[in-house]
Amino acid sequence: MLELQGIAVSPGVAIGKAIVFDREGYSIARCLVSRPEAQREWQRLVEAVSKAHQVLGARGKETTESWGADLGGIFSAQQQLLLDPHVRSEMEHLIRDNLYAAEYAVSEVFAKYAAAFRKASSSFLAERAADVRDVERTLLEALTGKPTQTFNEIPLGSIVVSHDLTPGETASFDTEKVLALCTEAGGPGGHTAIVARGMEIPAVVGVGNFLHNIRSGDEVIIDGHVGRIFVSPDAPTRERYLKRRIARESIVSELSELRDLPAVTSDGVHVELMANVEFPNETQACLARGADGVGLYRTEFLYLGHDKEPTEEEHFLAYQQVLRDMQGRPVVIRTLDLGADKMGMTRPVEPENNPFLGLRSIRLSLRNPALFRVQVRAILRAASAGNCRIMFPMVTTLDEFRSAKFLLRSVADDLTCEGIRIPSTLQVGMMVEVPAAVLMLDRFIEEIDFVSIGTNDLTQYTLAVDRSNDSVADLYQACDPAVLRLIKRTQEITSEHGKSTSVCGEMSNNPAHALLLVGMGIRSLSLAPSTIPVIKKAIRSVTLGQCEAMAWRALRLGTAREVEAFLMNQLAGLVPEIVLQA
Amino acid sequence: MITRVVTVQNPEGLHMRPADKLVRTATHYQCQIELERAGQIADCRSMIGLLTLGAPQGTELTLRAQGPDASMAVEAIARLFDSQFDDP
Numbered sequence: 001m002l003e004l005q006g007i008a009v010s011p012g013v014a015i016g017k018a019i020v021f022d023r024e025g026y027s028i029a030r031c032l033v034s035r036p037e038a039q040r041e042w043q044r045l046v047e048a049v050s051k052a053h054q055v056l057g058a059r060g061k062e063t064t065e066s067w068g069a070d071l072g073g074i075f076s077a078q079q080q081l082l083l084d085p086h087v088r089s090e091m092e093h094l095i096r097d098n099l100y101a102a103e104y105a106v107s108e109v110f111a112k113y114a115a116a117f118r119k120a121s122s123s124f125l126a127e128r129a130a131d132v133r134d135v136e137r138t139l140l141e142a143l144t145g146k147p148t149q150t151f152n153e154i155p156l157g158s159i160v161v162s163h164d165l166t167p168g169e170t171a172s173f174d175t176e177k178v179l180a181l182c183t184e185a186g187g188p189g190g191h192t193a194i195v196a197r198g199m200e201i202p203a204v205v206g207v208g209n210f211l212h213n214i215r216s217g218d219e220v221i222i223d224g225h226v227g228r229i230f231v232s233p234d235a236p237t238r239e240r241y242l243k244r245r246i247a248r249e250s251i252v253s254e255l256s257e258l259r260d261l262p263a264v265t266s267d268g269v270h271v272e273l274m275a276n277v278e279f280p281n282e283t284q285a286c287l288a289r290g291a292d293g294v295g296l297y298r299t300e301f302l303y304l305g306h307d308k309e310p311t312e313e314e315h316f317l318a319y320q321q322v323l324r325d326m327q328g329r330p331v332v333i334r335t336l337d338l339g340a341d342k343m344g345m346t347r348p349v350e351p352e353n354n355p356f357l358g359l360r361s362i363r364l365s366l367r368n369p370a371l372f373r374v375q376v377r378a379i380l381r382a383a384s385a386g387n388c389r390i391m392f393p394m395v396t397t398l399d400e401f402r403s404a405k406f407l408l409r410s411v412a413d414d415l416t417c418e419g420i421r422i423p424s425t426l427q428v429g430m431m432v433e434v435p436a437a438v439l440m441l442d443r444f445i446e447e448i449d450f451v452s453i454g455t456n457d458l459t460q461y462t463l464a465v466d467r468s469n470d471s472v473a474d475l476y477q478a479c480d481p482a483v484l485r486l487i488k489r490t491q492e493i494t495s496e497h498g499k500s501t502s503v504c505g506e507m508s509n510n511p512a513h514a515l516l517l518v519g520m521g522i523r524s525l526s527l528a529p530s531t532i533p534v535i536k537k538a539i540r541s542v543t544l545g546q547c548e549a550m551a552w553r554a555l556r557l558g559t560a561r562e563v564e565a566f567l568m569n570q571l572a573g574l575v576p577e578i579v580l581q582a
Numbered sequence: 583m584i585t586r587v588v589t590v591q592n593p594e595g596l597h598m599r600p601a602d603k604l605v606r607t608a609t610h611y612q613c614q615i616e617l618e619r620a621g622q623i624a625d626c627r628s629m630i631g632l633l634t635l636g637a638p639q640g641t642e643l644t645l646r647a648q649g650p651d652a653s654m655a656v657e658a659i660a661r662l663f664d665s666q667f668d669d670p
Contacts, residue, residue, distance in 0.1 A: 077598035080605045080629035087630060113630055125636050128598070132630075 001234045002214075004207050006182070007473070008227035009193035011530075012202035013245045014180035015238070018220045018231070019154055020211060021162040031101035031217070042095045044143065045102040049088075052142040053079055056135070074131070081135045087113070103143055110136035154178060159220045163211060165192050175199050180222040182229055184209055187473035188506065196224075197509065197528035198278045200285065204229055206470055255533035259290040263536045267543040271518055273536060274330070274526040276504060280318050283325035285529040290536070293329035293387070295526020296452065296504040297322055299375065300338050309371070315378030323386030330387045332452065332502075332526075333379050334431065335372070335404075337361045337393040356466060361394035366403050376411045380422050388426060391452060395430040395437055398444055405447070431504075433457035438486045441493045451494050452526065455505025459483050477560035478507045479567065484520075484555055491521045502526050511538040511578050512567035518544070519551030534578055541575045584652045586645045588617075588663040595638035600667040605629050607658055613649025615659065626659070 033041050056079045064072025081087070087109055094105040110132055117129035154160065156177045164185040181196045186205035196203030202224025214220070214231050221230040221241050230237055263271045274295025275286040286294060302310040302318060323331050339352075339360035352358035365372035379390055392404045405428060412422050429450035432438055435458070441451075455478045460467050462483050465476045477483075487503070494501040504526035507513040514525055514535045527535060550570050557563050571578065590596050596604075608615050608626035615626040619641060624631035637643060647655045 073599045073602070077602040077629065080602050084627075084629045084631075085625065086628045116634070125633060128633055131598070 001237060002210075002231040004210055004229040004231070006204040006207035006227045006229060007186075007188055008224055009186075009188050009205050010181075010196035010201065010203035010224050012180070012200075012222075012224045013241055013248060014159055014202045014222045014224070015241060015245065016157045016159045016179040016220060017155070018161045018214055018216055018218045019158040020214055020216045021160065031104055032099045033095075033101050035099060038096050038099055041100075041102050042092060045091060045095065045105070048102065048139060048142040049082060052082055052135075052139045055138055055142060056082065078131055078135050078138075081132060082139065103140060106136060106139050106143065110139075159222055161211070161214055161220070165195075173199075175201075180220075180224065181205075182207065182220070182222055184211060185468070185470055187467045187470065187476060193506070195278070197530065198276070198282065200528070200530040206473060208470075252533075255537055256289075258533055258536050258540070259288070261290075261536070261540070263292075263539045265518070265539055265542055265544050265547070267545070269518075269544045270523070271539050272502075272524040273532050273539075274332075274502065274504075274524065275529045275532065276526050277322070277529070280321040280325070282529060283322055286326070289529045289532040291329070291529060291532055294322060294326055294331040295502050295524065296391075297331055297333045299334060299336060303336065303338060310374075312374045312378050312381075315375055316381050319379055319382035319388075320385045323382055323388055326386055328387050330389060332389045332391050332429070334391045334393050335362070335375055335379075336365050337431075338364065356460065362392050362400055362404060363394070365392075366400060366407075369407060372407060373411055376408055377415065380408075380412055380415055380426075381420055383423050383426055384421055388423065389429060389450065390426065391429045391431060391450075393431045393454070394433055394457065395444075396434045397436070398440065398447070401430055401444060401447065431457075432490050433461065435462050435486060438490050441490060445493055445497045445499065448499070450500045450502070451490060452502045452504045453487055453490055455483065455487070455503060455507040458486060458505065462486060477564070478505065479513065479516075479554075479563040480560040481555070481557060481563060484516075484563070487517070487522075488520055488555065495521060500524055508535070511535055511575065512571040514538060515542060515547050515571065515574070516551055516554055516567060519547030519549070520555075538571075538575050538578055546574060583646060583648045584656045586656050586660055588643050588645050588660050590637045590639055590641045590643065591663065591666045593639050595641070596632060596635060598633070600662075601629055601632040603662060603667050604632060604659065607662060608655070610658075611647075611649070611651045611655040613647045613652040613655050615645070615647045615652075615655050618644040618646065 056075045060072045060075030063075060090109045091105045094100040094108060095102060100108065114129045114132040114136070117125050117132060154174060154177045158178055159180045159182060160173070160178055161182045164183050165181065178199070178201060180201050181192055181203040183192050183205045184207050186192050192203055192205050202222045204222055204224060204227045207229060218232050221233050221237065223229070223241070233241070263273045272292045274293045275289070275291035276296040276298070277283065277286060277294055278298045278301050283294070302315060319333060339355045339358065359367060379388065382388065390408070392401065395401045408428065415422060427449035429448055429452060430437070430444070431454045432441070432451050433454035437444065456467065459465070459476055459478045459480065463475055463477070463480055465472050467473060467476045491501050501522060502524035503517050503522050507517065508525040508527040509531045511534055515538055517525065518539065525535065550567070554563050554566060557566060592600055605627055617624050617626060617632065617635065619635045619637055622635060624635050626632065635643070645656055645659055
């Protein structure tokens with residue numbers, strides 16, 4: 001049994017079989033065959049070798065024609081790697097004697113040689129490792145008859161283990177089949193964390209290097225409460241977690257009884273609990289958890305996981321579905337919030353030294369009005385299907401907000417001319433996630449209808465911490481007093497002007513943080529649907545006075561660590577059941 | 583058993599293309615053929631074995647062959663080394 005510690009980013013316990021994606025982004029199931037099948041498996045491999053040989057030959061011929069024999073010769077050499085008698089006899093041994101499936105034998109033998117080459121002292125050999133992997137890939141493709149990019153071919157009940165997951169990769173998962181996510185890299189506010197919470201599956205990130213210790217097919221336990229991972233768990237550990245899984249299921253069902261009760265403090269102060277969603281089908285989870293609406297509808301997934309830019313109709317159908325499903329509850333649609341680096345299909349972009357400070361989010365939209373108009377048109381067309389609000393992300397300057405609103409108006413005028421009705425009450429708001437916007441909020445406030453604080457980016461930009469950088473991820477603390485002051489100021493300015501402030505970052509998902517926010521005057525939180533019951537339970541267990549006392553104290557502390565410790569202590573006193581659950 | 587010492591003359595050493603040619607030549611013969619570099623032995627039909635020798639220019643290797651056509655094989659392979667594998 002191997003026990004590892006990472007950062008817990010999405011709660012829950014999962015027990016399942018690992019599917020490991022290496023840095024090349026593909027994986028081979030660690031399958032065995034029965035003895036009578038071994039001969040057939042070997043035959044399958046022999047045929048694949050001859051097919052791969054032809055493929056390499058054709059590739060060599062093509063390359064020679066376009067680039068000359070010098071380069072084409074590489075493929076002739078790769079053919080020799082493929083036919084190497086040692087490689088062949090080792091694969092035969094693994095299949096006939098160890099009963100490996102052909103794919104498993106191939107990946108085992110080639111991985112061994114690639115590793116040996118990589119470790120070799122001569123750089124000449126180290127470079128050959130790439131040739132070995134190339135041959136391996138060609139052979140695997142010949143075996144399976146399809147490309148080796150298999151993120152969407154995950155077997156049922158898998159725990160996805162990877163160095164890191166890109167948004168596109170997570171978007172292509174079949175969510176029915178993935179039980180949990182676990183990555184070597186990443187931090188609490190990273191993308192894997194957000195996606196895992198959206199999918200309501202446990203996730204542990206920032207585990208550090210361990211992929212060499214785990215193979216596809218290994219049994220794995222992921223404890224998303226404390227961030228622990230067990231590879232090939234021993235019987236007592238397994239037993240313990242099976243019991244915990246059952247216990248957790250009963251707590252979940254207990255909390256679900258709160259579904260139709262409002263989130264009010266015991267002295268009657270109502271807090272609106274909205275849901276953050278990524279995919280239109282998540283509205284079911286929102287309704288099941290008793291969400292008051294959708295406080296943040298992230299639209300990035302329309303752009304990711306597809307090869308082409310989404311059409312206006314695709315946008316429209318997604319928005320319309322969410323608005324309809326939510327049956328008149330408010331739905332805040334946030335326009336594109338992506339970095340230029342993630343928009344591969346739009347146009348090749350110069351690599352940015354500092355993507356978080358680069359062309360992203362509203363900046364990208366304003367720079368590409370054609371792209372932006374498509375989305376805004378779709379939102380406005382869908383608006384009458386429900387209670388729609390529109391929100392611009394990462395607004396830094398008043399000019400940006402005005403430009404976005406100007407474009408919105410011109411699109412609305414076009415639509416009106418086309419005879420499409422747009423609700424006159426459509427509210428237009430902005431995300432507060434850049435400190436500059438907080439400092440200037442008294443100037444913005446007249447022109448905006450509502451504000452939503454994105455604590456993830458606000459924390460990142462206030463503390464100058466890249467939350468996906470493992471080396472500094474510990475500095476990323478939403479409870480840092482500097483961040484709390486910005487939230488407080490935002491809340492004060494908006495309430496002075498009778499406008500609403502919602503908090504939609506990760507902070508809202510943490511019961512102690514949520515109570516702190518209520519104590520600071522926030523009356524609307526937007527969170528992952530799966531955490532709504534816990535937060536509701538916390539709010540229903542306290543009085544406003546207790547929250548305010550908590551906030552008063554917390555705002556006078558000097559460090560994130562002090563705030564965190566104080567809040568944990570308070571939560572344990574006020575709502576012990578929740579603390580025990582974790 | 584026929585033995586001969588050969589020297590890698592290619593500027594880039596015994597890399598992909600020379601090794602490729604070596605394997606192709608070796609497979610024309612029935613005899614066992616191997617190359618030794620300071621105790622490390624590679625089968626001349628194994629691309630991976632030859633590459634793993636990691637022999638740079640100037641390396642002396644011991645070529646050995648055993649079997650019915652051993653002397654022809656050694657002749658042919660030694661010629662490859664001498665002609666720098668006709669590598670451009």
